[in-house]
Amino acid sequence: MNSTLPYKRIGVAIIWDRVGQILIDKRKAGGSMGGLWEFPGGKIEAGETVAECIVREIREELGIEIRVGEHLISIDHTYPNFQLTLIVHHCHHISGTPQPIESDEIRWVSVSELDNYRFPAANVEIINAVRAI
Template sequence: MILVSAAIIRNTAGEILICQRGAGGSCAFLWEFPGGKQEAGETAADCLVRECREELGIEIDIVALIEQTSYTYPDNKIGLSFFAAQITGGVPQKSVHQEILWVRPAELLQYQFCPADTEIVGRLAQGE
């Protein structure tokens, strides 16, 4: 199983940060929450702090663990940890993603997310 951490980051307007994957690999051009794969010896929270720093150039604080779940793709199984987080430094920069956007929760359903994210997307869109 591949362990993945993802951040639900809200701005002061209540919008949520989403990122569009680039070409290649699974979920090409689909949307996801910031985050990535845990490395050996790394906690889920440490992974998320590192990934946000590397991929978006931001520093975050983890607020709370929202949910842990798993999803089975045809080629592998993913263990997901979703965290509420807040930006404490920097402004999100597009470096590895095709696009990054701040969207209102109700607008999340207008974007095609990676299959592993669709359940939490639905709940966030309903205001949970």
């Protein structure tokens, strides 16, 4: 890790529906990594567990309830201006229709369709891990 760059820990959700599709969202145009697709999630706040963070972020970003399940993978990645750890959990949709509250668009996609979307560089290993399950 490069100690001169800002560092954040991000809780990330692979949200599965009943037919085996995953929820992805398109980051807002104009913002950082604008227009790229991601798995929903966000910064882990002080005093919060990863699971608490994921539940909170998914309520804030999508307005739905989920159950946080097994840990999938954690990725350390250095971008030009910051570094992060993405802590990724399988999650299960419980209730509510997802809304693009903090993104430009959301979609339910099958694992094989992930290839059709552009994700940030840190996501390569996450997508490989999802494909491998």
